[in-house]
Amino acid sequence: MAGFIAEFKKFAVKGNMIDLAIGVVIGAAFNKIVDVLVKQIITPPLGYLTTGIELADLAWVIRRPELDAEGEVIDPGVVIGYGLFLEAMIDFLIVAFTLFIIIRLINSLRDRAEDTGDKTVPTPKDIQLLTEIRDEMKRMNDPASPASTQPPV
Known part of the structure; x- marks a missing residue:
């Protein structure tokens, strides 16, 4: 336990x-x-x-209700009410679009708030040294360079 x-x-x-x-x-x-x-x-x-448009009242009547002489419903009939479904779909689309706009705004504000400074990484010392050596070797092997006529040290 x-x-x-x-x-x-x-x-x-x-x-x-x-x-x-x-x-x-x-x-x-x-x-x-x-x-x-x-x-x-x-x-x-x-x-x-x-x-003037009431979506909740929209329905497709398959069979009309039967009423007696006094107006009482004998048979309720068959009605497919699609108006509430349309209202729910429209509400969903409004909410989804509103959330999209809010999240887009929040993301843009967050992107602005992030550090926009220089994000370059400094070149490591060993790479700088290798680059200098390469450049010196190119200069020494270049026939037009005055350093190429000097004997190696």
């Missing part, structure tokens, strides 16, 4: 588990932000543009 508890403790305190828990909490908080952004800022202008 002690081994089981020790194994569970190791599992629960492991870095990945804690990172996952933090991700879930931050994701839930971020979900609220995106939900308010979509419902309160983005959707109202779209609703204004589509005034």
Whole structure:
């Protein structure tokens, strides 16, 4: 039993588990932000543009409901309501596009914040020395160079 508890403790305190828990909490908080952004800022202008169109009411009637003389429903009929599905798809696309814009903005800000300094690596001393030796040998072997007429030291 002690081994089981020790194994569970190791599992629960492991870095990945804690990172996952933090991700879930931050994701839930971020979900609220995106939900308010979509419902309160983005959707109202779209609703204004589509005034009079109620997607939730859209349906394909396969068989109409039967009513008795008093207007009571005898047979509800067969109706495929696709309006709510369309609303859900549109909501999903709005949320996905909004998240895309937010993540793109965050990535561009992060790229700007990164160090834009000189990222070149200095040439190691041994490579510099080999380069100088090569250049000196070229100069010594060049017939037009005054150093090529001098005897080696």
